[in-house]
Amino acid sequence: MTTDPHRDASAAPLLSVRAIEKSFPGVRALSGVSFEAARGEVHALLGENGAGKSTLIKIISGVFPPDRGEVLVDGKLVDLARPDDARRAGIATIYQELLLFPELTVAENIFMGHAPRAGLRRIDWRAMREKTNALLASLEIHDLQADRIVGSLSVGNRQRVEILRALSQDARILIMDEPTAALTEYDVTRLFDIVRKLKARGVAVIYISHRLDEIFAIADRVTVLRDGAHVATRRVAETDAAGLVQLMVGRKIESLFPKVTVPIGEPVLEVTELERQPLTRSVSLTVRAGEIVGLAGLVGSGRSELAQTIFGVTPAESGETRIGGQRVDIRSPAQARSLGVAYVPEDRGTQGLVRPMTVRENFSLAALGKVAIGGFIDRGAERRLAGDGVRRFAVKTSSLEQIAGKLSGGNQQKIVLGKWLANGPKLLILDEPTRGIDVGAKAEIHRLMGELAAQGLAILMISSELPEVLGMSDRVLVMREGRIVAEFSREEATQESVGAAMMGSHENAEKAA
Amino acid sequence: MSEIPLAQAAKRVIPWWLLRHETMLALILLIALIGLGGMNSRFLTLDNLLNQGRLTTEVGLIALPMTFIIITGGIDLSVGSIVGLCAILLGYSWKTFGFPLPLAIGFSLLVGAAAGFLNGIVITKVKVPPLIMTIATLALYRGLAEGISQARSVRGYPEWFYFVGQENLLGVPAQLWLLLIAIVVSAVVLDRTTFGRTLYAIGNNETAARFSGLPVDRVKLIIYTLSGLMAGLSACVLVSRVTTTRSDMGIGYELDVIAAVVLGGTSIFGGVGTIWGTVVGIAMIQLLKNGLALTGVKGDATIVVIGTVLILSTLVASSLQRRREGV
Numbered sequence: 066m067t068t069d070p071h072r073d074a075s076a077a078p079l080l081s082v083r084a085i086e087k088s089f090p091g092v093r094a095l096s097g098v099s100f101e102a103a104r105g106e107v108h109a110l111l112g113e114n115g116a117g118k119s120t121l122i123k124i125i126s127g128v129f130p131p132d133r134g135e136v137l138v139d140g141k142l143v144d145l146a147r148p149d150d151a152r153r154a155g156i157a158t159i160y161q162e163l164l165l166f167p168e169l170t171v172a173e174n175i176f177m178g179h180a181p182r183a184g185l186r187r188i189d190w191r192a193m194r195e196k197t198n199a200l201l202a203s204l205e206i207h208d209l210q211a212d213r214i215v216g217s218l219s220v221g222n223r224q225r226v227e228i229l230r231a232l233s234q235d236a237r238i239l240i241m242d243e244p245t246a247a248l249t250e251y252d253v254t255r256l257f258d259i260v261r262k263l264k265a266r267g268v269a270v271i272y273i274s275h276r277l278d279e280i281f282a283i284a285d286r287v288t289v290l291r292d293g294a295h296v297a298t299r300r301v302a303e304t305d306a307a308g309l310v311q312l313m314v315g316r317k318i319e320s321l322f323p324k325v326t327v328p329i330g331e332p333v334l335e336v337t338e339l340e341r342q343p344l345t346r347s348v349s350l351t352v353r354a355g356e357i358v359g360l361a362g363l364v365g366s367g368r369s370e371l372a373q374t375i376f377g378v379t380p381a382e383s384g385e386t387r388i389g390g391q392r393v394d395i396r397s398p399a400q401a402r403s404l405g406v407a408y409v410p411e412d413r414g415t416q417g418l419v420r421p422m423t424v425r426e427n428f429s430l431a432a433l434g435k436v437a438i439g440g441f442i443d444r445g446a447e448r449r450l451a452g453d454g455v456r457r458f459a460v461k462t463s464s465l466e467q468i469a470g471k472l473s474g475g476n477q478q479k480i481v482l483g484k485w486l487a488n489g490p491k492l493l494i495l496d497e498p499t500r501g502i503d504v505g506a507k508a509e510i511h512r513l514m515g516e517l518a519a520q521g522l523a524i525l526m527i528s529s530e531l532p533e534v535l536g537m538s539d540r541v542l543v544m545r546e547g548r549i550v551a552e553f554s555r556e557e558a559t560q561e562s563v564g565a566a567m568m569g570s571h572e573n574a575e576k577a578a
Numbered sequence: 579m580s581e582i583p584l585a586q587a588a589k590r591v592i593p594w595w596l597l598r599h600e601t602m603l604a605l606i607l608l609i610a611l612i613g614l615g616g617m618n619s620r621f622l623t624l625d626n627l628l629n630q631g632r633l634t635t636e637v638g639l640i641a642l643p644m645t646f647i648i649i650t651g652g653i654d655l656s657v658g659s660i661v662g663l664c665a666i667l668l669g670y671s672w673k674t675f676g677f678p679l680p681l682a683i684g685f686s687l688l689v690g691a692a693a694g695f696l697n698g699i700v701i702t703k704v705k706v707p708p709l710i711m712t713i714a715t716l717a718l719y720r721g722l723a724e725g726i727s728q729a730r731s732v733r734g735y736p737e738w739f740y741f742v743g744q745e746n747l748l749g750v751p752a753q754l755w756l757l758l759i760a761i762v763v764s765a766v767v768l769d770r771t772t773f774g775r776t777l778y779a780i781g782n783n784e785t786a787a788r789f790s791g792l793p794v795d796r797v798k799l800i801i802y803t804l805s806g807l808m809a810g811l812s813a814c815v816l817v818s819r820v821t822t823t824r825s826d827m828g829i830g831y832e833l834d835v836i837a838a839v840v841l842g843g844t845s846i847f848g849g850v851g852t853i854w855g856t857v858v859g860i861a862m863i864q865l866l867k868n869g870l871a872l873t874g875v876k877g878d879a880t881i882v883v884i885g886t887v888l889i890l891s892t893l894v895a896s897s898l899q900r901r902r903e904g905v
């Protein structure tokens with residue numbers, strides 16, 4: 066199906082989704098969801114994990130058919146039996162996991178499957194390069210060349226390649242699934258620039274994100290889904306964050322950052338001049354019992370590296386570490402664990418969770434010693450441990466034998482957190498504890514952090530979300546290029562002061578804000 | 579959602595154990611047994627089956643630690659060569675060094691363990707991929723065996739030494755008891771202990787296992803050492819059965835062993851597998867070989883049949899895997 070993009074804007078919206086229903090064995094994923102997107106509109110889809118956003122976009126992209134309901138493009142019914150049908154209808158989707166070929170060039174990736182041809186069906190390399198350059202120029206992307214190998218690009222640039230790929234197929238409806246989840250703040254700004262350009266061209270963008278501030282920054286309208294049902298569609302200008310959160314979770318969340326002030330005790334972790342090249346350089350810091358210390362910094366400033374050095378994944382080359390006043394030399398995670406240090410890593414999928422294993426097995430993984438007698442696992446004790454964790458953290462799972470990788474991101478994160486707390490640690494290092502999880506789960510994790518601090522746990526929290534750092538921390542440390550460059554008390558820490566320290570200068574900080 | 583555990587499981591239409599690879603394989607095995615038994619009256623006799631057990635013990639002993647290794651996502655290709663090396667050193671140390679035979683047995687077991695330990699230490703410390711390291715030692719250990727033996731075989735062991743390989747204990751081939759004990763111990767270790775759990779965790783996500791404070795390197799070192807030790811034991815049983823020591827012993831064992839383990843449903847990518855599966859895999863290969871031979875099928879055709887069975891079982895396994903993951 067081909068349509069003239071310059072055709073007069075008719076009354077029909079560009080994309081119209083009507084009364085979509087979809088069930089999977091045992092689950093009603095979508096029950097009668099409808100929404101519309103006009104030319105040049107950015108339409109946000111909002112909902113907690115498991116609300117049905119992914120299912121909905123998969124139906125619109127032709128990954129699987131709906132049980133009931135229809136999709137119309139330009140007022141005409143389209144049959145989306147396969148992804149290829151969606152592509153021909155002008156629908157392109159950019160998934161969270163970018164689907165690129167890392168060994169191929171930018172141009173090859175963009176034109177994979179529809180390369181311009183010369184005689185004898187040979188690929189016309191020159192035309193391909195020229196078209197790529199034209200696409201790059203049309204979006205004013207100057208730091209990307211047609212012959213760069215995609216594997217060497219930053220995440221932001223790879224995403225731009227995906228967008229170009231969609232444009233090269235004349236996509237008029239672009240679906241973006243959490244496009245900013247892995248982006249730095251700078252790349253987010255650039256992404257928004259591109260989205261605005263697409264808007265101006267009349268492309269409809271379906272934008273899925275957990276970050277409310279982004280929705281207010283970029284979207285025209287927002288449709289909220291909850292438990293597979295359509296809750297509301299609002300003009301962004303006529304709503305506010307609190308209202309959207311309430312629609313999403315169906316209940317009021319009192320405060321996004323319920324900071325509880327608790328008495329601060331003795332130092333639990335003291336680190337002096339810790340060194341581990343290249344990104345941990347002469348770091349000194351202290352975290353006390355009951356204290357939440359926020360560690361801010363840009364991506365690549367060495368925060369995770371520092372955490373992993375403290376935790377013994379990459380042991381320190383020099384420097385001194387004290388846990389509860391005792392001098393220790395942590396050489397492995399196992400040793401860190403026995404000293405009462407817990408680390409909830411940044412990358413849930415590869416570092417935190419064993420996705421193919423069950424909820425029960427994941428809960429007990431870091432606390433096997435607690436549920437085993439002489440090396441033999443006591444199944445009853447293990448089930449109790451996991452059952453307690455599921456209840457305490459309100460993990461939504463059908464059973465303890467559920468495969469952990471099938472749960473939503475928020476629930477996975479609760480398991481990773483729970484598995485470490487099962488050991489009763491003294492120091493908890495949280496690396497991006499709420500990245501990519503929905504608002505409800507986020508609030509629960511924040512509430513839990515407050516509770517744990519109140520119980521005397523020392524918490525070191527790494528976060529790229531400034532509001533989170535400012536909202537949760539008693540103290541804020543800022544890292545840049547492997548060093549701690551600034552320290553702020555809760556009162557001193559503001560978006561501007563912390564942002565400036567992260568960037569290394571005031572002018573830059575203003576640009577980022 | 580607190581009243582969760584059993585309700586969901588009961589809802590499934592097909593019981594989970596029927597969908598398991600091991601069960602399917604056991605069913606296929608049963609059908610094949612009946613079929614082959616129908617074609618040849620000598621096949622389905624207790625004598626024949628026990629004798630097949632005797633013949634398969636050497637491969638079986640090695641397949642158990644190999645199951646552990648493959649579950650972690652590793653592989654050990656050097657086991658056949660370790661069998662050769664240990665067999666040679668058993669004969670050599672007894673005949674040439676004049677070790678008393680029990681000491682010679684101990685010595686060859688020790689060498690087996692040391693050979694496995696060397697694999698393990700290089701794999702964990704130098705981070706050489708297991709495939710590369712054990713291909714290298716496959717050549718190295720075989721070379722040592724040939725160098726030491728100088729193509730001379732050793733025979734004439736004392737009579738008592740042949741007990742394990744040739745006699746019966748309580749009506750069952752003596753070495754089969756050894757295998758049975760090893761099977762039970764391995765199965766319990768894999769299914770019930772923190773060690774077994776660690777193997778699965780490594781195979782499914784080594785980084786997460788490490789980040790969870792599991793002793794990943796130590797566990798790997800142990801399983802490669804165990805693999806060498808069991809190859810040494812296998813060598814002793816083999817020498818006891820065939821009464822002679824030659825440097826070409828155990829050639830190709832690694833492939834028989836890996837075939838049995840994979841046929842038994844252990845994923846070559848790690849993370850999935852059971853001892854029971856491996857046991858069924860071993861039985862299947864040995865009985866197919868024997869049954870086909872008795873029915874008059876030529877050796878070449880037997881290999882073709884085994885290859886086909888292996889491919890089919892892999893297909894079944896991957897479709898079951900997809901089903902579990904709900905893709």
